[in-house]
Amino acid sequence: MSEPALPPGEPRADEATGSASSEIAAASASADHLGQALEEARPSDPAGLTLEQVRMARALFGTAPAAAIGRFRVLDRLGAGGMGVVYSAFDPELDRSVALKLVRVREGDNAVALLEAKTLARLSHPNVVPVFDVGVEGGHVYIVMEFIRGPTLRQWARGRLRSEVVEAYRQAGAGLSAAHAAGVVHRDFKPDNAVVGPDGRVRVLDFGLAYAASGDQTDPRVGIAGTPRYMAPEQAAGLGVTPAADQYSFAVSLAEALAVDATGERGGATPGWLAAIIDRGRAADPPDRFSSMEALLADLGRDPARQRRRGFMLIGLVAASLIAVVGVRAAVVSDREVCEQGATRLATAWLGANPTALVARAAALQTDPGLKSRLEQSLRRFTASWIAADQDACHSSRQRSQPDDLLTRRVVCLERSRTSLRAFAQLLADAAQAPKAIDLAKAARALPDPDICNDAVVLAQEVRPPPPDQAAAVGSVRTEIDRARIELAAGRLERAGSLAETATREARRLEYKPLLVESLLVAGHARLLMSGGDHRRSAVTTLREAALLGIESGAVALAIEAWARQAWADATTGGAEAALRDVELATALAERPEATGFPRALLYNNLGGVELASNEGSVARAAKLFERAYREARGISGPGAVELTGIGLNLGITSKDPAQGDRLLRETEDRLGALLGPDHLKTMEARWYRAMMTRSFAGALVLLGPLCDGYARHGELPADAAACWSEIGFINIELGNVAASMAAYKKAVATRVPGAAADTMGNLALARGDFVEAARQFGGGLRGLRSRIGKPAWWDAYDSGTLELGLGRAQLAAGKLLAARRSLARAEAILAATVSSRPTARFDRRLGRARIELARVLAATGSRKAAGAMAASVGPWLREAGFPSAVVAEMDRLRTAKADQSRRSGARTFGSGRSPRPCQRAGGCIEMTRPSCRH
Numbered sequence: 001m002s003e004p005a006l007p008p009g010e011p012r013a014d015e016a017t018g019s020a021s022s023e024i025a026a027a028s029a030s031a032d033h034l035g036q037a038l039e040e041a042r043p044s045d046p047a048g049l050t051l052e053q054v055r056m057a058r059a060l061f062g063t064a065p066a067a068a069i070g071r072f073r074v075l076d077r078l079g080a081g082g083m084g085v086v087y088s089a090f091d092p093e094l095d096r097s098v099a100l101k102l103v104r105v106r107e108g109d110n111a112v113a114l115l116e117a118k119t120l121a122r123l124s125h126p127n128v129v130p131v132f133d134v135g136v137e138g139g140h141v142y143i144v145m146e147f148i149r150g151p152t153l154r155q156w157a158r159g160r161l162r163s164e165v166v167e168a169y170r171q172a173g174a175g176l177s178a179a180h181a182a183g184v185v186h187r188d189f190k191p192d193n194a195v196v197g198p199d200g201r202v203r204v205l206d207f208g209l210a211y212a213a214s215g216d217q218t219d220p221r222v223g224i225a226g227t228p229r230y231m232a233p234e235q236a237a238g239l240g241v242t243p244a245a246d247q248y249s250f251a252v253s254l255a256e257a258l259a260v261d262a263t264g265e266r267g268g269a270t271p272g273w274l275a276a277i278i279d280r281g282r283a284a285d286p287p288d289r290f291s292s293m294e295a296l297l298a299d300l301g302r303d304p305a306r307q308r309r310r311g312f313m314l315i316g317l318v319a320a321s322l323i324a325v326v327g328v329r330a331a332v333v334s335d336r337e338v339c340e341q342g343a344t345r346l347a348t349a350w351l352g353a354n355p356t357a358l359v360a361r362a363a364a365l366q367t368d369p370g371l372k373s374r375l376e377q378s379l380r381r382f383t384a385s386w387i388a389a390d391q392d393a394c395h396s397s398r399q400r401s402q403p404d405d406l407l408t409r410r411v412v413c414l415e416r417s418r419t420s421l422r423a424f425a426q427l428l429a430d431a432a433q434a435p436k437a438i439d440l441a442k443a444a445r446a447l448p449d450p451d452i453c454n455d456a457v458v459l460a461q462e463v464r465p466p467p468p469d470q471a472a473a474v475g476s477v478r479t480e481i482d483r484a485r486i487e488l489a490a491g492r493l494e495r496a497g498s499l500a501e502t503a504t505r506e507a508r509r510l511e512y513k514p515l516l517v518e519s520l521l522v523a524g525h526a527r528l529l530m531s532g533g534d535h536r537r538s539a540v541t542t543l544r545e546a547a548l549l550g551i552e553s554g555a556v557a558l559a560i561e562a563w564a565r566q567a568w569a570d571a572t573t574g575g576a577e578a579a580l581r582d583v584e585l586a587t588a589l590a591e592r593p594e595a596t597g598f599p600r601a602l603l604y605n606n607l608g609g610v611e612l613a614s615n616e617g618s619v620a621r622a623a624k625l626f627e628r629a630y631r632e633a634r635g636i637s638g639p640g641a642v643e644l645t646g647i648g649l650n651l652g653i654t655s656k657d658p659a660q661g662d663r664l665l666r667e668t669e670d671r672l673g674a675l676l677g678p679d680h681l682k683t684m685e686a687r688w689y690r691a692m693m694t695r696s697f698a699g700a701l702v703l704l705g706p707l708c709d710g711y712a713r714h715g716e717l718p719a720d721a722a723a724c725w726s727e728i729g730f731i732n733i734e735l736g737n738v739a740a741s742m743a744a745y746k747k748a749v750a751t752r753v754p755g756a757a758a759d760t761m762g763n764l765a766l767a768r769g770d771f772v773e774a775a776r777q778f779g780g781g782l783r784g785l786r787s788r789i790g791k792p793a794w795w796d797a798y799d800s801g802t803l804e805l806g807l808g809r810a811q812l813a814a815g816k817l818l819a820a821r822r823s824l825a826r827a828e829a830i831l832a833a834t835v836s837s838r839p840t841a842r843f844d845r846r847l848g849r850a851r852i853e854l855a856r857v858l859a860a861t862g863s864r865k866a867a868g869a870m871a872a873s874v875g876p877w878l879r880e881a882g883f884p885s886a887v888v889a890e891m892d893r894l895r896t897a898k899a900d901q902s903r904r905s906g907a908r909t910f911g912s913g914r915s916p917r918p919c920q921r922a923g924g925c926i927e928m929t930r931p932s933c934r935h
Helices: 020-040 046-061 110-121 153-157 162-181 243-257 272-281 293-300 304-310 335-339 342-350 355-364 371-399 404-431 440-445 450-454 456-460 468-489 493-510 513-529 533-553 556-571 583-590 598-613 619-633 638-654 658-676 681-693 697-714 718-734 738-750 754-767 771-786 794-813 817-837 841-860 864-881 885-897 899-903
Strands: 072-081 084-091 096-103 131-137 140-146 194-196 202-204
Touching: 072 096, 153 162, 153 194, 153 243, 162 194, 162 202, 162 243, 162 293, 162 342, 243 272, 243 293, 272 293, 335 371, 342 371, 342 404, 355 371, 355 404, 371 404, 371 440, 371 450, 404 440, 404 450, 404 456, 404 468, 440 468, 440 638, 440 658, 450 456, 468 493, 468 513, 468 638, 493 513, 513 533, 513 556, 533 556, 533 583, 556 583, 556 598, 583 598, 598 619, 598 638, 619 638, 638 658, 638 681, 658 681, 681 697, 681 718, 681 841, 697 718, 718 738, 718 754, 718 841, 738 754, 754 771, 754 794, 771 794, 794 817, 794 841, 817 841, 841 864, 841 885, 864 885
Parallel strands: none
Antiparallel strands: 072 084, 084 096, 096 140, 131 140, 194 202
């Protein structure tokens, strides 16, 4: 054997210390070992061969270079399995010990193995051994993992209590669930493939048989591989392997650890509830097992004995996560182990998925380019706050520094925050399938603020927790309610309503009234946001019950919120009189300490909305209510922040000072941009209101053009897009830009919004000169409005005014002067009445056009004095809006013909300094229960 090359400074063989006899003996022994190793070594284990060669060289010559795979120095062989050999190794670049696994694959399968190894490298979970690096060396795939010293789960479980074993296996199951969420099946889970680290945390390892889960039974990579004792029947038969196979292996392993034999005979103290879980998990037929590993783990966490012992338990918490709040001290584990595991517990909310990857995938399918960074920022803030609050609550419990009742409230608060995060994680996963149907930005802002869980004042105002024997059941129902709230914020109204109604049925069964108030409130809110009068009428009944039960049970904040939402639902179905019943009681409750913050701000905002929704409502009274709501909403963050931005819009459109109104609208737009992004629909809504309040035609078009394009990019809310394009069409026809007007009206028609069809189609026909079709469209729209039963709301009257205007214009263009005069006179009267009580620039535009056309037809039919008076009333508006000079000159001629008559005219003068105000549907305001009230 030739002498190996030596690194500089290493002693040569003849310089090594020690006696000659000992060297010869060591060399002889190593030679025997090497011979055996060379016989057993396989081509797929070059590291093992190299390592033995190095050992032999060191024995013979006293030194040799280190064995290496890539940049990693191989130190020792740790073990071998069916798919590879594991070594301890050292990473010189990062100065750390690692475990290096050389994967055995069939010839030509390196690419597949490398792809699977990279999949594992993307899997990040506290209960999965992290993969640091993957690569190919000499045609072989290697995986570099964290090196963990500790016993296997099999070794660790010997002699342990049943509860300790179940908890350890729950951790292992969480690791498997994480792999499944990432699309990976382990295929060889057993007690030897999980390690318990010095910190007590279980890590699943040896994914050597894992492959990308496809469920395809013809997948050529799916072979009969694994450990027969733990292998699922379908895997043993060589069929397609899904996550259900890991569930089978997990159940068999747990049964073995708890001394439940293969025949199903349950010995010792293993309880029936636990044996039932094991039996289901290892069912022969995959459909008979749990729907997922997550579902199995949820059942595994419902230990009845633990609930009785501790008196309080929240569904889904691991035993180590419980904070002893009812006089129970955790004596088994140290403070550090209990109170510094918040990150691990919170990670379970992600359903085993990698949060970073999940956010990236979901955000990539949205239209907002900045969504990813905003979601990441929100989640970082939430995570840091939750972990800090959890740790603080835990230490307070261990030190007995706070009353048990307060500590219980803190635990409930933290768990509800965690389940809300879990609901959001599910939304992110769903967004990959239906991205446009999920508002991730709003849902992220609906996550509760964990800092509240450390606020003793706020927590003390909550209703008293349920009795200990109801705590678990109440916690389960609250989980559904919190899911419904997140779904509601995301815009999935049907799903939110279904979850809330299920929770309501369970809450009625439990007869715990505060829980019933919560479920009713969310169910009613969901119905209120759904389109259709039936939903809104149903919402009234549901929300009224929630308000009354809230007062009865002491849930004052919830009662105020329910009453505020009921008032708005009533105002848009039964009228202001119905909405304001019990208003004195509601406002009196709002002054109690429990109603501070969100519910009080919501109440005064919605009362302002009711004022505007009433035909007899006053803008001035509404503005005062909005001012009160605005003051109450200052400083509010968390789930209610986005909803309360509507108060700024309402105050902006009812302000007496135009400059102040514009400032408020701009501030609200900026606020929404910061919360949700500049291109979010709520932010665009604020921009729409600014356009509706802008009196200058040119200024309005500057805002409307990008806004309409934005709606088109979203591909949603056709009613908003129709209104936007219609407004551009109307302004352009005012400016004489017929081609631009027709193009805009065509886009509005393309949205196929039934409610806007008559006005939009009629104006399009006018623009192209088809006066007969225009008259038919406008006339049909009027007949439809008049056929409605009951007293019309003011916005219905406004709609009839715009249709009368269109009909009069079509009749005038067709030469039907007397008919046009009647239609235009009706239009002017209706629109003047609307503007006098609810002035906005958009309404002024219609009234201005009605007076221009009426002045013309009056002059054409010989009523020159009346024509001059009408022209005088519209004069200031023409200049402020920026009408073409020809129109201004025409009205000036009519006005000067009988100036003295114009001065005595009782018609309203435009540009009188009154501020434009609300929009036109459902109260003309931004009510907190709906995205907008635009027409």
